[in-house]
Amino acid sequence: MLRRAVEDISTGSDSDYSSTWISWFLSSKGNEYFCEVDEDFILDRFNLTGLNNEVANYAQALDLITDQLDDEVQDELRGSLDVQARLLYGLIHARWIVTARGLAKMVEKYKRGDFGRCPRVLCQSQSLLPVGLIDIPYEKSVKLYCGRCEDLYSPKSSRHGSIDGAYFGTTFPHLLFLVYPTLIPPKTGPPLDGPSSANNNSNANSSEGGSKVRQRRGRGEELLPDATGTESVGEGISTASVALKAERYRPRIYGFQLHETAKLQRWQEATRDRQVGKLEDLEARAS
Structure with missing residues (x-):
């Protein structure tokens, strides 16, 4: 960098x-x-x-x-x-950006979709938020968090992908939703952050690059598993191992996890571990 x-x-x-x-x-x-x-x-x-x-x-x-x-x-x-x-x-x-004035400025950028939109079809072009996975500089680059599917994505641009995640920190996305609860994305239906811009973005994607987006999603290039060395899932690559390497955003407020969020994440991770176990059994039988 x-x-x-x-x-x-x-x-x-x-x-x-x-x-x-x-x-x-x-x-x-x-x-x-x-x-x-x-x-x-x-x-x-x-x-x-x-x-x-x-x-x-x-x-x-x-x-x-x-x-x-x-x-x-x-x-x-x-x-x-x-x-x-x-x-x-x-x-x-x-x-x-975790102060009142800083959050207000970032909300404006979030509503405009300056940080990009989620590539998942069911998220309906939900706006993303930048997040750091660690607050120490020179450790990890910035990632993009979708409040709808709660997954992390890598920026499409290599210029954005080289930005240090410490420049946004681990607190920002979750604190923004706590301060502005009306911006919390719904799990179903159209997103709340400017339906007109989201619809325009969706139409542009479907008419100009819908097939490319589907191809990229199929290859796993947009979806982050911050997986060292594997950007695609194909022959000779264990699906379970890739799933285990997928990194999740853990919402923290100044380093501390909130109780309800931490409790939900423990349940989500236990569910994921069970699914990974099933994948490992299937791969073992297939081999």
Whole structure:
């Protein structure tokens, strides 16, 4: 990811830096998932507690984000500082989107479908939400969570797929639904997040790329099992082993699972384990 960030920076023109750093960052390709963090939030050092241990050249990276960096230092260390500034902004972003103002901005993007829509037919183009599977940077890339089928998906774009999941954190999707309960997707019927846009999206998919979507879903490319090394299920690959590697989003609020959600997930995982056991028995008999 760092290599890609440096490559993107090296291809930018001088005019890219004529505006503020944050506006340049948000307008860069691949950063469409991010929202603008209020400057007041960034300047309040209480909100940045602990980030100085996560980011090298923390003070200079913060000055770059807030457009207070000395021009001479900026020219000498532009490449490395931009990488650190991206990391710092991403970690600040994860804290910002769980505040009231940050959630409001992300809700607008969610309603517009900026994060993509679920590829499952029965989800009827339900809007997705970005989520991190771990809050530690450089561990896992961002995934997309569907509140309807409760599954995780990988972004279609490689640019989005290289975004660090820590920039959104493990709290955001579930907290959004707690704060905005009217946005909780129904399990049946049309989605609540803008039926007109969802219908347009569904029509476009059916007329232009319906067959491609079905083919991709059949090959397992859209559905995430964050399965190391296997993107498809075919001959010589155990269906049960792929099912066991499928990673689920565990809703947490600042690291703690909610009781009712945790109880439901234990039942869901027990049911899945029984199904996996049946698959293993069938495969054993077949072999």
